[in-house]
Amino acid sequence: MSQTDSERPELDAATRRYLPWVVALAFFMQTLDVTILNTALPGMARDLGVDPLRMQSAIVAYLLTVAMLIPASGWLADRFGTRTVFLWAIALFSGGSLACALSPSLPALVAARVLQGVGGALLVPVGRLTVLRAFPKDEFLPVMTFIALPGLVGPLVGPALGGFLTEYVSWHWIFLINLPVGLLGVLASLRYMPQLRSSAPRRFDGSGFALFSAGLVLLSLALQGLGEHVIGTAIGLVMLVAGLACMMAYWLHAARTPEPLFERALFSIPTYRIGLIGNVFARLGSGATPFLTPLFLQLGLGYSPSAAGLMMVPTVAGAMASKTVAIRLIRAWGYRRVLVLNTVLLGAMIASFALVPVGGPVWALALHLALFGMVNSLQFTAMNTLTLGELDARTASSGNSLLSVVMQLSMSLGVATSSALLLLFSGGVGVGPGHQAGVPLMSAFRGTYLAIGVMAALAAFIFAQLRAHEGSAEAGESLQD
CATH class of the missing domain: 1.10.287 (Helix Hairpins)
Structure with a gap:
């Protein structure tokens, strides 16, 4: 529930200065963890004695747990206070990270990822809610822009860091590095996180x-x-x-x-309805690529874990670069034209990875990944600002929560779908210690990329249902990924 300026808590100078840093640290922890794992999957599979093509359950377990618990995050903060829930979120995330590092088998790792997902589901929403309630409206956008920056740094360093740790130290450290960050977050939260509750909490459904x-x-x-x-x-x-x-x-x-969990009135808003459904199908493709591409680089093209991690950097760099042109494109062309054309282009970019040859030039692959990152980021920006742009005060909280759930669920389904396609196209070929990159699996990767690309492109039919005037270009001022 939103607050007027007169209802906002009085914060001391130190809290006003450092609260954004505390929430930014939570953003960084979550985005780093989501991206650092993908590059390490083949090495983890080798140590755990499983096929790398079946490691997707470690990712799906986390994404599905986050999707399931996001709707409860706001109510928990209202009921128990933002500081209490935030501290529990850091503790659960850190405890889950330790359990992941100590996991002796894939089932144990999946269970630990569920625990980690419980903390991850609360970290960012509760942190964002605290900022919303602690800062007046004219300060909210600058503070959220500052908080979002570490969220961009996490995906930038995550794949490379995961690859280096796996190759030169041990995959266990991709989880253990969360512990000192979590400890710092706990100490900072005890001092600078205010204990805020809603003055009139809604009944939880x-x-x-x-x-x-x-x-x-x-x-x-x-x-x-x-x-x-x-x-x-x-x-x-x-x-x-x-x-x-x-x-x-x-x-x-x-x-x-x-007072339902999600307002039914949301689906009477055409831009929200189309944007939400389009998100599901477009993210089936784009959500699969962070899982699929590191496997492709290592098992298909023969890259080392550290080299595969570095090759993911152009994707993030391209995504960051596209932020400067996204709003201008939307304002000039409108949501309908941008989303229809870019969705087709996104599907084509995903499918084009099937044309990447074994032993091809590194610069060409890096350029390919950068262009994909630009198209993918433009897609996210356009989809999310379209979906949220016409929500009012009554539907904003529920609408944002449901969109967050759909985003996590779609990425989970994208990972599961790409894994199932890989197994189907590989004909059950196992990937053991003696596997030679590119021998039995390149055709499987090519078939998977083609299928995922076609599925992503089909979302263009959904966005084509927009009318030319629908969607507010000004909504793009609030970029979301």
Whole structure:
């Protein structure tokens, strides 16, 4: 719930100065962790004795946990206070990181990632909520811009750092480095994080949360299990039907509840409806690439972990560079034209990785990755500002929460889908210690990139439903990824 300036807490000078740094540290922890793991997957798989093509569960477990718990983050902060929840978030994230480093098997790692995801689901939303309530409106945008900068640094250094640690030290350190950062975050939070609660907290829709979460988990596990053939067809179909039933039950429940988990009024806003659905399908492709590309570089092209990590830097650099032109393009062309054309281009860029040859020049691949990063970032900026641009005070919180859930869920499904396609196209070829890069797997990677690219491009049909005047160009002033 928003506050007027008269209702905002009085902060001392030290808190006003250092609170943005505390929240920025949380942003950095989360974005670093999301990107540092991908480059390390082949090395982790070797130590854990599993096929690298089946390591996606370590990523999906985290993303799915975050998606499931995001809707509860605001209510928890209102109920227990921002400092209390923020401290618990750091503690759970750090504890989960330690458990990940100590994991002796893939199932243990997946369980530890779930614990880490509980903390990750609360870190950024509660930090953002604290800033929203602590700073007046005229200071909010500059503070959030400052906080977002470490969120850009995390993806920039994460893949390279993950590759270097895996190759020269041990993959365990990609999790252990979170511990000193977490300790610093706890000490800083105890001093500079205010204990804020809503003056009139809304009732939490516990029944809706249970139905929605159950549907989310059942559908995701069913699709992942069927795609990888790790569960029987009968069990998978039962889980799929049960998940759909839970989602339908939630929809009916929301229609009769005064304060549902997500406002049904959101779906009466054309730009929100189209933007949300478009996000699902476009991110199936773009969400798969952070998982797929480091595997492709190492298992397909024969790059070392450190070299593969460095090759991911152009993607992030291209994404950062596109921020300077995104708003000008949207203002000049409008959302409909930008999203339709860029979605097709995004699909084509993903599919074009199927043309990358073994032993090709490094500069050409780096340029390819940079161009992909630019197109991908423009897609995120346009989709998210379109989706949120016409929300009002009543729907802003619920709409932003649902978009965050959809983003995490789509990335989870993208990772699961690309992994299932890799296994399908590889014909069950295992990747053991004696595997020679590029021999049995290049055709599998090429088929996967083509399929993922086509799926991403199909989202253009969704964005084509926009009318030429729909979407506010001014919404692009608030860039979101």
